[in-house]
Amino acid sequence: MGSSSEVISTIVKKWREHPPSSYSLKVDNFKQLEKSTTCSDDKYRSRLFSSGGYNWRLIVYPQGNKKDNGKGFISMYVEIESKSLTSAPQREVFAELIFFVYNKKENKYFTIQDAEAKRFNALKTVWGLQQVLPYDAFSKPENGYVFEGDQCEFGVEVTVPSPLTKWEILSFNEKLQDPKFSWSVKKFSQLKEDKYISNTFAMGERKWVLWLYPKGDSRVDGKWLSLFLVLADSETLKVDEKILAQANLLVLNPLGSNHFEAKINKWHNDENLGWGWNKLLSLAEVRKSYLDKEDALNVEIEFEAVSSTKYSPII
Structure with missing residues (x-):
């Protein structure tokens, strides 16, 4: 019989063939991406993209977000644009997030998500996963995540459920x-x-x-x-x-x-x-x-x- 204090993980990992529907970030030179983040708080922030009527950014920490227990991992987050919150009728947005890392060897995407929808608001504009993949496993070309020299691809799907109108x-x-x-x-x-x-x-x-x-x-x-x-x-x-x-x-x-x-x-x-x-x-x-x-x-x-x-x- 399980303990009453048992913690059930909501993290879901699986392979998927079709690419992310919200945003893809393809990198020609991963080592240069790593170097570039030394002057930007260890992270790369993508351009804005739209999903579910709001604007977002994909954030990648190539060497992990050390401030969020991500050292030694690839860390990935999503940030909602503050203007999207202030211009929306509601002051908070629930979104389901799936993060993608392409694997050339498998010709599939490794996906990872927290199955619980995340609440974005003025006090919490960023959500993500600090330990997407171990850095050592990601960076070895034989594993397929870095390919054709030093290329790689990250992505995300942001799904904003429609407001409850049927009850x-x-x-x-x-x-x-x-x-x-x-x-x-x-x-x-x-x-x-x-x-x-x-x-x-x-x-x-x-x-x-x-x-x-x-x-x-x-x-x-x-x-x-x-x-x-x-x-x-x-x-x-x-x-x-x-x-x-x-x-x-x-x-x-x-x-x-x-x-x-x-x-x-x-x-x-x-x-x-x-x-x-x-x-x-x-x-x-x-x-x-x-x-x-x-x-x-x-x-x-x-x-x-x-x-x-x-x-x-x-x-």
Whole structure:
């Protein structure tokens, strides 16, 4: 079992055939590059290049950045232009960095990156890796990084992820102010219509109705009571929008006990605005146990939770 203090490296190294997409620095004489950096704080700074809407520079330390534990290595960094930060709407930029060193022997690029995106801002304009390759391994021609005399190539890919614009926030309202709705269907035995609709009631920022089929809906043989919880006609759902309703339905026994109970836990969407039971109770059971002295069928639904979702973009 690993220690709780174990540090997991985020450095990823691999070979790649295609060149860097952001910037390439090809050097004709590596030894002269080394000499030139003695008067520029041991580093070479490239020209500005653009990526992700910002301007950057590639920085190479041919003999390592000694101030950053890079002695004995090739060190590589990326610097964001300060003007890019001050002219941008946001004052910080996240970027993913991949550094490249070409290898002639392999005819591929050695790449190394820290898998974590880096945050550039006014206080931190430079990010990179102090130990890209050991200097001794890089400088030996037989290893392929220095070739055809004293040539070499460095590069970088700077990827700026697009700002987050697509999101959703899913909430479940479990503290409904008045979670119950009761419906008394009068003179049940004399009902003639195929379907009856309750009054509209509000629950969880939505409006609902109950649909009751006193002789069953079209999918049953007329010996059953069918009942459905449906979003009211005034509720229109957007494409791919959905609402969860969790509720207990009771068909009340007039003696005050042995109520018939059914649970609903369903998502309502633009393709199916209602859920329920086409065989809730047999009509024989309804007549035997659930009609009161005035021939009324009393139904009660109590909600446990109703979901709501905020999202962007609205489609």
